Amino acid sequence: MSWNLGRAARWGSRALAVFTGLTLLMASGQPAMAAEKKPAVDEASIQRVLEDSAQIADKVVEPKSAEAVAARELAEATHRSGKVTLHLPDGATADVSKAQVYRVDDGGTLVRVPITDMTAGSVVGYVFDANRQLTQTIEIHLIEHTATTGQIRIWLDGRQVLDRKITENDTKAAANAMATVAMKQKPGSTEAQPLGFSFGKFNSCLSSAGVSSWVVASIGIACGAICAGTAGAGCIPCLTAAGGVSAGTIWFCIGKATR
Numbered sequence: 272m273s274w275n276l277g278r279a280a281r282w283g284s285r286a287l288a289v290f291t292g293l294t295l296l297m298a299s300g301q302p303a304m305a306a307e308k309k310p311a312v313d314e315a316s317i318q319r320v321l322e323d324s325a326q327i328a329d330k331v332v333e334p335k336s337a338e339a340v341a342a343r344e345l346a347e348a349t350h351r352s353g354k355v356t357l358h359l360p361d362g363a364t365a366d367v368s369k370a371q372v373y374r375v376d377d378g379g380t381l382v383r384v385p386i387t388d389m390t391a392g393s394v395v396g397y398v399f400d401a402n403r404q405l406t407q408t409i410e411i412h413l414i415e416h417t418a419t420t421g422q423i424r425i426w427l428d429g430r431q432v433l434d435r436k437i438t439e440n441d442t443k444a445a446a447n448a449m450a451t452v453a454m455k456q457k458p459g460s461t462e463a464q465p466l467g468f469s470f471g472k473f474n475s476c477l478s479s480a481g482v483s484s485w486v487v488a489s490i491g492i493a494c495g496a497i498c499a500g501t502a503g504a505g506c507i508p509c510l511t512a513a514g515g516v517s518a519g520t521i522w523f524c525i526g527k528a529t530r
Contacts, residue, residue, distance in 0.1 A: 274434070275429075278485055279348075282486060283519035285496075294487050303371035312441060312444050312445045312448055312488055312491040312492050312495060313444075313448055313495065314448045314451055315454055315495065316448070316492070316494050316495030317448040317452050317491050317492040317507075318451050318452050319491050319494050319495070319498065319509060320491050320494050320509070320512075321452065321521075323433065323494065323506065323509045323510050323512075326365070326510060327373060327510045329372040330374045330375065330381075331371065331372070331373055332372040332373060332374060332380075334371070334372070338372070338476065339372040341501070342372040342380050342382050342399070342503075343367055343368070343370050343372065345380075345382070345397075345399060345403055346367050346370060346382040346384060346397045347367045349397055349405055349487075350365060350367065350384075353407075354405075354406075355397075355408050356429045357410055358396060358410060358412070358424075358426060358431075359386060360388075360389070360412075362388050363386050363387055363388045363389050363393075364387050364388070365384045365385075365386055365387075365395045366384065366385055366386075366387050367382075367384050369384075370382050370383060370384040370385070371383045373510070375398065375507060375510070377400070377401060378400070378401030379398060379399060379400050379401060379406070380398070380399045381396055381398050381507065381511060382396070382397045382398075382399070383395075383396050383511055384396070384397070386412070389412060389413065389414070390413035390414060390415045390421065390483070390486065391413075391486075392413045392415045392486050392489075392490075392512075393411060393412050394409075394410075394411055394511065395408065395409070396408065396410075396507075396511035397507075398410075399416045406411050406474075407427070407428060408426075408427070408429065409425070409426075409427060409436075409507070409508050409511050410425065410426040410427075410491070411422040411423065411424070411425050411426075411511070412425075412513065413486055413489060415483060415485070416482070417485075418437045418460055418474070418478065418483060418485075419442045419474060419484055419485050420436070420437055420438055420439055420442070420482075420485050421436075421437045421483070421486065421489065421508050422434070422436050422437065423435050423437060423489040423492070423493060425493060425497070425508075427508070432497075433493060433496060433497070435489070435492060435493075437476070437485045437489050437492065439485075439487050441485070441488045441489075441492060442470075442474075442485045442487075442488040443470050443486075444488070445487055445488035445491045445492075446468070446470050446473045446474070446484065446488075446528070447449065447468060447470075448491070449487075449521060449525055449526055450468045450473075450528065450529060454522065468528055468529050469526070469528045469529075472524075472527055472528040473524050473525065473527070473528035474521070476524035476527045476528065477520070477521075477524050480520045480524070482520060485519065490512045493507075493508075493509070493512055494506070494512060497509060
């Protein structure tokens with residue numbers, strides 16, 4: 272258990288959870304709406320989520336700094352300009368006053384705007400280049416059905432690219448993948464080892480921390496789909512998704528579930 276607590280401590284200040292998007296195009300040119308029935312989350316996608324959560328935590332801009340204030344003002348002006356079409360349900364708003372600002376590659380900026388009156392992790396992401404020009408918009412909706420199931424919808428630049436139900440099988444697959452990744456990262460271990468992993472304990476631990484396990488699964492599924500074919504961590508949509516759930520909480524709950 273000590274290695275899990277150590278891992279949790281190292282990750283405790285890092286933020287992980289919830290936005291993303293990749294365009295999956297079918298031969299007809301229409302977006303593929305994630306119709307697969309089997310769990311679409313694996314060790315690689317979970318590893319990517321954890322790596323990107325580390326990156327996004329290191330890129331955060333101090334909220335009261337002039338840089339962050341200017342970025343939020345730019346996002347607000349972009350939103351009010353009408354140039355960006357959002358798909359918010361009735362009663363929901365993109366609250367720029369609570370936006371988090373991050374530095375991304377090549378002098379760019381990511382403004383991650385939470386959507387009110389939706390499941391936590393629902394966000395709009397505005398990406399600006401070094402010349403303050405909008406280069407990408409990312410919109411993610413998380414809709415909870417039960418404590419272990421839900422739905423994720425993603426738009427990139429106004430085009431819907433993912434509409435995926437997250438089943439309990441998906442959630443369990445994500446939890447098991449996280450446990451396997453964690454065991455591989457245990458000091459001195461290079462291969463996965465058998466685990467007495469309890470999904471019930473894992474889900475209960477996350478719930479106590481105010482996190483829905485299906486949301487964690489949705490991040491893995493989205494990052495795996497959205498960033499397929501890109502090397503390593505740092506895919507902007509996955510970075511956007513990895514901003515709302517504490518990775519330290521995940522590591523701690525993995526430890527609880529493998530006792």
